[in-house]
Amino acid sequence: MFPSPEEKNFGFYLTGAGSDNPFSSFMVDQIPDLAFWGSSTGQFFSRYTYREIEDDNSLFSGVEDPRVDNITDAALADYRKTYGPEVTKDDIFYYVYGLLHSPDYRNQFAADLKRSLPRIPKVTDFPAFVEAGRKLAKLHIGYESVQPYPLEEKVTGPTPTPLDELYRVQKMKFKSRDDRSTIVYNSRVTVSEIPERAYRYQLGARSAVEWIIDRYQVKTDKASGIVNDPNDWSEDPRYIIDLLGRIVTVSLETVDIVEALPPMEILDA
Structure with missing residues (x-):
């Protein structure tokens, strides 16, 4: 193939x-x-x-x-x-x-x-x-090339900070169990204004947004000790945070397309 x-x-x-x-x-x-x-x-x-x-x-x-x-x-x-x-x-x-x-x-x-x-x-x-x-x-x-959804970024701590340090991710998480509109990106960066509608686009048992949160985290394989670090996957320091915004865009547009589909009326054989 x-x-x-x-x-x-x-x-x-x-x-x-x-x-x-x-x-x-x-x-x-x-x-x-x-x-x-x-x-x-x-x-x-x-x-x-x-x-x-x-x-x-x-x-x-x-x-x-x-x-x-x-x-x-x-x-x-x-x-x-x-x-x-x-x-x-x-x-x-x-x-x-x-x-x-x-x-x-x-x-x-x-x-x-x-x-x-x-x-x-x-x-x-x-x-x-x-x-x-x-x-x-x-x-x-083309999910990596769509326009990122305009999420609100809040940065705390000393400035200026090199971008590769500021946007380095360890493990993202929701601000709380009851609030999926805000994601704690790292100890200094928080992104918010994620529409609840974006979570309606599901890939398997999770939304596409939740898959990004789960997969883009630093993990160490217990058996080999090999570190899987998503921060190394791109030279662009904003790659992961922008990808999060792109997946929100993809999710919203997918939901729009699917909801606009006509009823499925099957032709007689």
Whole structure:
């Protein structure tokens, strides 16, 4: 699926059948961890696969494009028969991603999603789900480049302070159990004005914001003594605090897109 850094690809991760976490899906353009967001199991559905070309005598020698479209010609013909000749393979892929985010879909097929791969029905408003899927895919793949939500930052202590010290994180936490609008970023920095609505976007059993709080902390592996320090992941001293703001933006926009989806009206077979 990702044969080399030069070969681009993308796809969506799904919580696997039998997972102890609620069903979720997320679009990525890199190799995902199949235990993504703490799921015990998961599956990845890429837009393309790549044929292996070993040498000049291989089966695919001379093939200009080793990339294989994972939306088959048969699937395209079937969807065009239902929705018209203008439907593309990309439309089908994004339709699936949009449908997987539909609250109606997740509620109606909740029992099935716990034990098997998703069943993808055809619905009346195909274009609406295609458009939503495209928007969600762009938003989720590009989460590191969206505009950070304008959180209010409060800094205490002596100034000036080098930015790499001021924004160094150890372990973020909520100000209190009853107030998720404010996060204690470190001993000197507090961020507030996080809308409660942002916590409605869930990845598995937690909101996306809570996953950032959990994953971006300094941890030491007991067995090896290796320190996992997220402060080393970027040369930008504001990377983590800005990422927190970006995830709030992604969460709010995801909720807006999902809530604007039409009712899921399944076509008769």
